[in-house]
Amino acid sequence: MGKRIWILDTTLRDGEQSPGCSMNFHEKLEMAKQLERLGVDIIEAGFPVASPDDFKAVEAVAHQVRDCRVAALCRCVARDVERTWEAIQGAAAPRLHLVLATSPVHMEHKLRMTPEQVLSCAVEMVGLAKKLCPDVEFSAEDASRSDPEFLAKVCCAAAQAGASTINLPDTVGYSTPQEMFQIVSHLRQRLPEQVVLSVHNHNDLGMAVANTLASIQAGATQVECTINGIGERAGNASLEEVVMALHTRRDYFGCETGIQTRQIYRTSKLLSTITGMEIPPNKPVVGGNAFAHESGIHQHGILAERSTYEIMSPEEIGIYQSKMILGKHSGKHALKERIEELGYRMSEEDLAEAFERFKALADRKKEITDRDVEALIRSSTVYNLKETYKLDSFVINSGTVISATAVVKLIREDGEVLEHVSRGEGPIDAAFNAIDRIVKMDSCLENWSMQAVTEGEDALGEAVSKIVCNGHRITGRGLSTDILEASIRSYLNAINKAIAIEERMVAEK
Numbered sequence: 001m002g003k004r005i006w007i008l009d010t011t012l013r014d015g016e017q018s019p020g021c022s023m024n025f026h027e028k029l030e031m032a033k034q035l036e037r038l039g040v041d042i043i044e045a046g047f048p049v050a051s052p053d054d055f056k057a058v059e060a061v062a063h064q065v066r067d068c069r070v071a072a073l074c075r076c077v078a079r080d081v082e083r084t085w086e087a088i089q090g091a092a093a094p095r096l097h098l099v100l101a102t103s104p105v106h107m108e109h110k111l112r113m114t115p116e117q118v119l120s121c122a123v124e125m126v127g128l129a130k131k132l133c134p135d136v137e138f139s140a141e142d143a144s145r146s147d148p149e150f151l152a153k154v155c156c157a158a159a160q161a162g163a164s165t166i167n168l169p170d171t172v173g174y175s176t177p178q179e180m181f182q183i184v185s186h187l188r189q190r191l192p193e194q195v196v197l198s199v200h201n202h203n204d205l206g207m208a209v210a211n212t213l214a215s216i217q218a219g220a221t222q223v224e225c226t227i228n229g230i231g232e233r234a235g236n237a238s239l240e241e242v243v244m245a246l247h248t249r250r251d252y253f254g255c256e257t258g259i260q261t262r263q264i265y266r267t268s269k270l271l272s273t274i275t276g277m278e279i280p281p282n283k284p285v286v287g288g289n290a291f292a293h294e295s296g297i298h299q300h301g302i303l304a305e306r307s308t309y310e311i312m313s314p315e316e317i318g319i320y321q322s323k324m325i326l327g328k329h330s331g332k333h334a335l336k337e338r339i340e341e342l343g344y345r346m347s348e349e350d351l352a353e354a355f356e357r358f359k360a361l362a363d364r365k366k367e368i369t370d371r372d373v374e375a376l377i378r379s380s381t382v383y384n385l386k387e388t389y390k391l392d393s394f395v396i397n398s399g400t401v402i403s404a405t406a407v408v409k410l411i412r413e414d415g416e417v418l419e420h421v422s423r424g425e426g427p428i429d430a431a432f433n434a435i436d437r438i439v440k441m442d443s444c445l446e447n448w449s450m451q452a453v454t455e456g457e458d459a460l461g462e463a464v465s466k467i468v469c470n471g472h473r474i475t476g477r478g479l480s481t482d483i484l485e486a487s488i489r490s491y492l493n494a495i496n497k498a499i500a501i502e503e504r505m506v507a508e509k
């Protein structure tokens, strides 16, 4: 048995606060559920004092998650500590995570506090947190640019005041692996043995994962990371890269985590689906090309012996290659089996809905691949809270000599059929304008993108529409072999989500 490394996932906090990655209440809950299945030790659910929405989401995650710790971040300010505790006290194992900067630049320009004030504030606030919550983590923000002696003094004092975990963030991604090794080694010698030493590395210079691994070698036993490496600016250390490095090179690191590696791929996909943030094809571990072997020499090697060019197998991270092809004649049972083989669980209701979509797709596409099935699963769960409007039909005229015109017909939940015709800068703009006229919502399209789920002439396309509606950023997704239809469905999906959010807010008032 190797040394056990604790994984704190901060996708819902540091990840979520980065541009383009915001998630709504339901999406955060769905993501938390998947992180629990993935086997992370601690889910950092958010920053409750940032907004009432953040507070509610953290509170809901704390109530829902039972199999891992739930942490929430707060500043070293008494009312923030108390309010954050209110958000997480319902968790099976709550953790209060306090942060206070220790670097000269942060203390002088951001906090406007002297080092002595920072020291006494850390002690006082950790003491307060400890009275509320048995599990307290203290982070010395910008630790890597702090004076090592002062850093050690604050961290030891915080530990003495009750922090059971001390976290050393490389907040601006400035450190090198050798420097992180030194910082962690120094602190490990100074802190009592029972205090867990943690690191939190940002990726501004592309060294977050290397810094995290070097810190583990120096004695860190908790690491903070995010799925797909999302996070402030260039992101955080990517969970899948850290975990698979430890797993694949256990001969070298001699460490293990509690992560169910076979859940990695679907966790990564789920996040990308929810946020609309595509995974670059060359991203280690989860990128589309991570297991693709294009060149003849490599293919030959792989066929002769996989380990010639593959250091981990796709199956290890939960990518399965099925032997049986699904198609038009496959029944619900075959779809259910494939879904389960891929490692997903679905309620009977979701399965029935996924089967309807499967049949519609099989009418247009000869072979339904695993990637198609996964796309169907994704579009049948989180994304269909309630469909106030369903697409009935559309007709679009466009070309180089006329401006695009779209006629869109929708069916509202009360059964009324609504139709509108609109012009636009192109076919998609025209169709979205027609939908706007029908639904009459005050929303604005921020971004639209399209990508092929599979290759070939009858490839399934997945469109993503990001809208802003009453201050909420919402991501909608649509699937079809027809790119216009996929786009319309993605826009409608975003509108339906916006309506669900509005209705929830009205109900809660």
Ligand code: KIV
Pocket: 014, 073, 099, 139, 141, 142, 167, 169, 170, 171, 172, 200, 202
């Ligand atoms: O990057 C950072 O310093 C942080 C802390 C709040 C842990 O995210």
Ligand code: ZN
Pocket: 014, 169, 171, 200, 202, 232, 236
């Ligand atoms: Zn951070």
